[in-house]
Amino acid sequence: xxxxxxxxxxxxxxxxxxxxxxxxxxxxxxxxxxxxxxxxxxxxxxxxxxxxxxxxxxxxxxxxxxxxxxxxxxxxxxxxxxxxxxxxxxxxxxxxxxxxxxxxxxxxxxxxxxxxxxxxxxxxxxxxxxxxxxxxxxxxxxxxxxxxxxxxxxxxxxxxxxxxxxxxxxxxxxxxxxxxxxxxxxxxxxx
Amino acid sequence: xxxxxxxxxxxxxxxxxxxxxxxxxxxxxxxxxxxxxxxxxxxxxxxxxxxxxxxxxxxxxxxxxxxxxxxxxxxxxxxxxxxxxxxxxxxxxxxxxxxxxxxxxxxxxxxxxxxxxxxxxxxxxxxxxxxxxxxxxxxxxxxxxxxxxxxxxxxxxxxxxxxx
Numbered sequence: 001x002x003x004x005x006x007x008x009x010x011x012x013x014x015x016x017x018x019x020x021x022x023x024x025x026x027x028x029x030x031x032x033x034x035x036x037x038x039x040x041x042x043x044x045x046x047x048x049x050x051x052x053x054x055x056x057x058x059x060x061x062x063x064x065x066x067x068x069x070x071x072x073x074x075x076x077x078x079x080x081x082x083x084x085x086x087x088x089x090x091x092x093x094x095x096x097x098x099x100x101x102x103x104x105x106x107x108x109x110x111x112x113x114x115x116x117x118x119x120x121x122x123x124x125x126x127x128x129x130x131x132x133x134x135x136x137x138x139x140x141x142x143x144x145x146x147x148x149x150x151x152x153x154x155x156x157x158x159x160x161x162x163x164x165x166x167x168x169x170x171x172x173x174x175x176x177x178x179x180x181x182x183x184x185x186x187x188x189x190x191x
Numbered sequence: 192x193x194x195x196x197x198x199x200x201x202x203x204x205x206x207x208x209x210x211x212x213x214x215x216x217x218x219x220x221x222x223x224x225x226x227x228x229x230x231x232x233x234x235x236x237x238x239x240x241x242x243x244x245x246x247x248x249x250x251x252x253x254x255x256x257x258x259x260x261x262x263x264x265x266x267x268x269x270x271x272x273x274x275x276x277x278x279x280x281x282x283x284x285x286x287x288x289x290x291x292x293x294x295x296x297x298x299x300x301x302x303x304x305x306x307x308x309x310x311x312x313x314x315x316x317x318x319x320x321x322x323x324x325x326x327x328x329x330x331x332x333x334x335x336x337x338x339x340x341x342x343x344x345x346x347x348x349x350x351x352x353x354x355x
Contacts, residue, residue, distance in 0.1 A: 005346045006314045008354050012295040013315050018214045022228055023206055029232060030202035033239050 098148045098188045105171060105183075106143045109136075113166045120160040131161075139175070146181055146190035154180040154189065205235055212252075212316070213259045218292075219311035220263045221270075222299040230266060234259045256316065257326045260308060267304065294352070301348045306341030313338055 018026075108114065117136055118125035131139075139161070154176040162172045174182045181190040200208070210231050217230035237258055245251040299307060308327060312318045320338065324331045349355040 003314075003342075004355055005342060005349055008349055009298070009310070009314050009345065012292070012298070013215055013219065013311070016215050016218050016227075016292055016295065018210055018228065018231060019224075023210060026210060026228075026232055026235065027202050027206045030205060030235055030239060033236055034202055037239060037242070 098186065101186060102143065102146075102148060102183075102188065102190065106140065108165060108169070108171075109140050109143065109163065113169075115164045115166055118162040118164070120162070123160045125160075125162045142175065142179065142181065143190070146179075149180075149189050149191045154178075154182045158182070202235075202239070205238065209235065209238075209252075209255055213255065215315065216256065216259050216308070216311060217263050217266075218295075219299060219315070220267060220304070220307045222296050226266060226270075230259060230262050233262050253322065253326065256312070256318075260312075260326050263308070294354070297352065298345070298348050302341065302344055306337055306344060309334055309337045310341045310345060 114136070116130045117139065119129050119131045119135075120126075154174060155178060157177040158174040160172065160174050162170060164170055172184060174184065176182075179191070182188070183190075213231045213234050214227045217227035218224070221227060221230070234255060238255065243254065245254065302310065309323055312323045312326065313320075318326070320331050320334050323329075323338075324334045327334065329337075346355065
């Protein structure tokens with residue numbers, strides 16, 4: 001059965017059309033919008049790429065920092081002891097006299113390569129126990145003014161120190177209450 | 192996986208393919224060119240801005256009709272809040288293109304608003320009741336009922352107007 005109403009409605013509606021001039025303007029508007037969208041997308045892509053680069057670089061920095069940190073943590077866990085000296089780097093490898101070794105060590109202490117010196121009452125070093133620059137200067141002076149002695153050990157009343165250098169060297173030493181210094185790894189004693 | 196076919200159509204193709212469809216849908220509900228033009232632009236701009244992914248052409252057409260339908264209903268609601276002026280009262284000042292569609296405008300005006308969209312989608316776009324229900328966010332039962340009453344009403348209007 002034919003729906004006459006539908007035929008008439010559709011016939012009337014088919015005559016309804018947007019004007020040509022309107023359609024031209026509409027096309028231009030849409031083209032402009034599309035161009036804007038593409039520009040914005042391009043900016044977003046550039047921003048995303050930049051963000052990705054920053055993220056990669058930051059990631060690398062964080063990884064480096066973590067590596068340094070874990071290394072530091074490892075160092076901090078080291079315990080002092082003459083039987084198991086934890087000394088690394090060129091200083092241990094140097095086959096020199098004690099005087100020359102101490103000379104090099106002091107020189108090393110005075111260089112920018114010194115990162116930290118940790119202080120401890122029991123030989124266990126934790127991050128909070130980094131000593132101040134002022135204390136470092138005093139220790140340097142103490143080393144410069146001391147000379148190698150024959151004694152093999154210092155008194156029980158001593159403070160433990162661990163010096164950490166940027167090149168990876170770690171040198172532990174103890175200072176007794178009477179101002180004597182011991183470098184257990186080398187069995188060096190200074191007064 | 193849905194294929195993104197949004198970028199396949201240039202603005203010109205979009206206008207060629209969909210502008211008349213949107214325009215007529217808007218006209219069927221609002222009965223004037225200016226609003227129909229606004230709706231057409233609004234919907235096509237939304238299409239470009241959304242850059243939606245469509246499965247196929249049918250999916251795209253359904254989306255456009257739904258957006259257009261929502262825009263039309265929304266505009267009609269806003270217009271209703273303004274001072275209501277009967278279309279017949281402004282007959283003398285309406286523009287030439289609208290004057291060409293006096294008969295249609297008269298029919299639209301007499302047809303209750305709630306039947307206009309379903310009648311248009313069913314008659315002119317030849318959509319199924321389910322498709323109309325999806326587009327108008329109504330149940331199929333509501334669409335069936337509106338369609339039945341709307342068709343009856345339209346028939347009477349056309350008969351009274353001497354078209355039938």
